[in-house]
Amino acid sequence: MSSQIPPEFTVEIDYDKCRRCRRCVMNCSFGCMQFKDKVVPDHKKCVACHRCVTFCPEGVITIKKNELAYKESANWTPEMRQNILKQAETGGILLSGMGNPRPQQILWDHMLIDACQVTNPSIDPLREPMELRTYLGRKPNHLEFTRGDNGDIKLETTLQPQVKLDIPIVFAAMSYGALSLNAHKALAMAAKKSGTLMNTGEGGLHTDLYPYASNITVQVASGRFGVHSEYLNTSATVEIKIGQGAKPGIGGHLPGEKVGDEISKTRMIPAGTDALSPAPHHDIYSIEDLSQLIYAIKEATDYTKPVGVKISAVHNVAAIASGIVRAGADIVTIDGFRGGTGAAPMVIRDNVGIPIELALAAVDQRLRDEGIRNNASILCAGSIRNSGDVAKAIALGADAVVIGTGALIALGCRVCQKCYTGNCAWGIATQKPELVRRLDPQLGAERLSNLLTGWGYELQEILGSLGVNSIESLRGSRERLRGIDLDEQTLDLLGIKPAGIGQ
Amino acid sequence: MAMTIDCKGMYYRKLNKMIRNAVEEGETEFVLDNINGQRYIGNGINEKVKITINGVPGNDLAMFMNGPTLIVNANAQDTIANTMNAGEIIVHGSAGDVLGYGMRGGKLYIKGNVGYRTGIHMKEYKKQIPAIIAGGVAGDFCGEYMAGGILILLGLNKDDDTPIAGDYFGTGMHGGVIYVRGDVDESTLGKEVSVLELDKKDDKTLKKHLTEYCEHFGLNYDDVMRKPFVKLLPVSTRPYGNMYAY
């Protein structure tokens, strides 16, 4: 059936200035640019990935939104109409990549951070100590000491394993399969360089990444791809993936055409077969089963690593997180409904889950109410866009934040949302060798580390202006946040006061 | 000389630590008496040790197991051979639900029946081909999402009215093979599989596995082979390729 859907973008080329070097044709991985006697774009295929624009030496390519007039309807937006046409043509589930693009209120943008003036001093972050170091892992509620006969004091409490972060920002779980090996390498190298963690996602760990073990979180997801005892032990922490913000309650699959030799080796499945990740873990249908899996992993790693659990932010997230902590998890990762993905049914991505800001506030408060906040670290994920978001998340109660889309943008991603096509022009979300080559792991790692360094400086600036010199004085300090343009109930849920009210 | 442990009233963490430490010190054979409900036996052991289990072991027996041989002289509970890599488990009784979840190597021999979701998401990779052989019948969702490996159901001693497996047999299967002794009621099959006759290669595979199976349980191979087998294969390795609108 030929498609009736009009193009989303139009590609304009200034032919007067075009040198016909065909660099755009070589760079376009979506087959939009063709060369006849000149470059001829097939507008329908353009996804606005900006690859041609970036690499055109003359700067003569412009991509514009196709402002095709539709009969006005606030209800039947052009997008709604196009989606229906797409499904009428295919009979399939609408698929999309990246996070929810809808214009729901972003609560980070309605929170403001405090600063010191006169009555207490701000601190100069550039010349005075400013600590961002964070430890992930279960902490006891108190310590016990004894004094020996010789008067020496001895720590009697054995702390559970803790993982050190130099900056409270870790990379999100993104599998090798969804991402290219070069992207995975860049993340691992950057994690090592910046003293933080990358996360394998559910696609196993390529042996090239083994040297980075102490900066890697290995994930155990429902598909159990590449999960074996060596994998579990080649890590700093192990994470059980229950859910993902972009698609709570939904499984996924890596299509067979992406399962080449290296992925096949890493996931330990034959090349060319679909890698299905079922919606549930089939050994977890209830909270006590989660506990059983947590301890199975602890047994397999001899109680040497924190075991975390990642869930998506859903209505009951606070109670669920409490159960997870009581089930023995040392880290809880909550992923909000704007979190990204390589592929998700659009209807799920855009309609299921709740904002991370509310989920985080609810979880932190619930764990405090129950006296178990110290028993686990909280990681906050789901569209952290800048260091301001990081500071606000930590003030709401997170120990550290998780960045996925942000990290990919640092690697070159333009958020064109076509990850699932495997045609990523930037070599990030693709397995095609000619595209993967475009991403240099070294250079990628440098870009990622630069981002973290920049955000780290900014966090220090924020701490300094708050008059504190250690991240733990911000963690959970909601008193230093104020809300604007928020209704009373939202303020209440976030546990913050409206701007204009003092202490 | 096997190391014998009286496990009466012993918590799993103590027991498994004891076994792991002994394995590290070179112990190769264990007899666990009075087992009842202890979890994770065999978990995370990478050596080819032999563990005889007298009593009903707890859930997640042999999870992530990578080498040992376990002999269970009783029934086994749920989720055994979970994400197992290598080794052998011989159960002289029946076993519970979700056996061999994500199993990618090694063998699981069950004398009796198996529960729901047996062999769910079993996988294979190159020479690592896991096998589950059950002497009795299976519950619903047998071989669900199976992506590789060999699953054999024998239905020994069952009466003619009892189906060899429950409903949704092979649902979502996209790799591997299921051999069934006797007939399969096609109305119970998942939409992703079809029933086929055996070829010579299958005969060879069956012979190898069933000879071993018969040895473990003292059965007569010829008796087992008296009934013809059929096999279930996935119709496609890409069952969900056409479900999405791009």
Place this chain on the structure above:
Amino acid sequence: MRCNCYIPSGCAISGMMSESGERMDGNAIIKSIALMHDRSNGLGGGFAAYGIYPRRANQYAFHMMFDNMEAKEKCEEYFNGTFDVVLDEEMPTRPGAVFEEETSGRYPEYGTQPITKPPVLWRYFIDVPENKTKFVSEREYVVEKVMDINSNVDGAFVASSGKNMGAFKGVGYPEDIGVFYKLDEYKAYIWTSHGRFPTNTPGWWGGAHPFCLLDWSIVHNGEISSYGINKRYLEPFGYKLELRTDTEVVAYLFDLLVRRHKLPIELAVKALAAPFWKDIDKMPENERKIVTAIRQVYGGGLLNGPFSIILGHSRGMVGFNDRIKLRPMTCARKDDMLYMASEESAIREIAPDLDEVWSPRAGTAIVGELNEEVET
């Protein structure tokens, strides 16, 4: 004390009954549930026992929990005009109790949680005055009052309200709760038990299972994903669902379907864990007609999500799973004994030699009934 939010929870369950009506003390059931210690998290445990008050078998035994003595006084005032209280006494308990027998379910070095800070626990043996039952049946009257006390008498909670039975439950691990309530001193022909893994704040004893109404008791493992609609379905029938636990809907659904609508238990199970349409379409005509009608009429009562449940009542015990068997259940028989538990080892712990061990199929009820000649 009461948590005002919905509380999902996982669990362990175990049940045993003598079909010949022989009464057994509580030691065995405690031992059985203790073995599954790791399936609960110390925030709830409980037991239901049938046949424990043979000398008062004709009176309703109200096991009550009060936040304080004031609540107790208020509730007794309420009883005054409502019931004839024949006898009332404090529940015998062992404060600070800990299960000390050897078990592979837990390791004492990981610490124990002695049972402390119980609410005021009192039991009342009650007759219903004749003049109260002119327009409603006696059982209906009792149900109404139980609902009324739970919603309107501040700080009072009816843990159980059946005849010759009772619930013993609280915050803690179930084996410790069993010792706390001195279950070794009671004799019952049916025992069910529950170890809870709730995902909420500790503190409220009434939130533990079993959940009881009249002689119905429910212990349940799993979470009922259809709680929202089950609750809205029950409310118009006069049930007040205020405990925020999915288990209460199961107890009320049995009360509605079996006691009030008089469905046989096996058909009630068909409403709650209904067969799939694909299978109904293949049934013989009469059966198809019945099950189709049940699904059409009782759709709001369909329990969806993972569960295994043991229902206790004065003449038997019924075990069943959800429609696709997402929670475990093993059943076993030895002579006249029927056992059901989340794990086989929990049965072997108290009955090493069994005649028969099996796992029921999804959605299929395993029904244990007292032999006809046994009087209760």
